[in-house]
Amino acid sequence: xxxxxxxxxxxxxxxxxxxxxxxxxxxxxxxxxxxxxxxxxxxxxxxxxxxxxxxxxxxxxxxxxxxxxxxxxxxxxxxxxxxxxxxxxxxxxxxxxxxxxxxxxxxxxxxxxxxxxxxxxxxxxxxxxxxxxxxxxxxxxxxxxxxxxxxxxxxxxxxxxxxxxxxxxxxxxxxxxxxxxxxxxxxx
Numbered sequence: 001x002x003x004x005x006x007x008x009x010x011x012x013x014x015x016x017x018x019x020x021x022x023x024x025x026x027x028x029x030x031x032x033x034x035x036x037x038x039x040x041x042x043x044x045x046x047x048x049x050x051x052x053x054x055x056x057x058x059x060x061x062x063x064x065x066x067x068x069x070x071x072x073x074x075x076x077x078x079x080x081x082x083x084x085x086x087x088x089x090x091x092x093x094x095x096x097x098x099x100x101x102x103x104x105x106x107x108x109x110x111x112x113x114x115x116x117x118x119x120x121x122x123x124x125x126x127x128x129x130x131x132x133x134x135x136x137x138x139x140x141x142x143x144x145x146x147x148x149x150x151x152x153x154x155x156x157x158x159x160x161x162x163x164x165x166x167x168x169x170x171x172x173x174x175x176x177x178x179x180x181x182x183x184x185x186x187x188x
């Protein structure tokens with residue numbers, strides 16, 4: 001890692017995980033394998049910010065702990081990259097357990113505890129909503145096609161309008177915003 005940490009992927013130690021490494025890596029990992037519109041790739045860091053904003057909009061009473069979990073929901077991808085869901089399924093449970101083990105170490109490092117079923121479901125729902133808008137706004141999916149994969153989002157008009165206009169950010173901007181959001185959520 002750029003921080004100088006050495007992370008054992010098979011047995012990750014939370015002490016070897018730094019938020020700066022996560023932000024740096026996620027800002028440089030492209031969603032949709034880079035097959036998006038715009039001058040820049042739509043990064044996992046930007047996706048993570050989007051998911052956090054959706055969770056916050058739909059569940060304004062969520063704690064900073066739950067919102068940090070939303071921000072870090074794809075954090076393992078800072079070292080393993082972003083594989084599309086059908087490929088993860090094809091690889092099987094070993095990959096999913098590997099990814100979950102790394103996520104648990106990340107959550108431990110940043111003291112994300114006691115994430116209940118409702119919060120986990122809200123994060124997953126926001127992840128699917130974000131994927132729908134990314135697919136239709138950036139990755140060339142038809143609305144009907146995206147609905148098959150991600151479901152049909154039922155959102156307040158104001159949130160729908162905000163999500164309908166996504167613009168990929170430069171990696172450095174996504175990294176800066178990710179770190180700022182993490183810092184903000186860590187103050188609470």
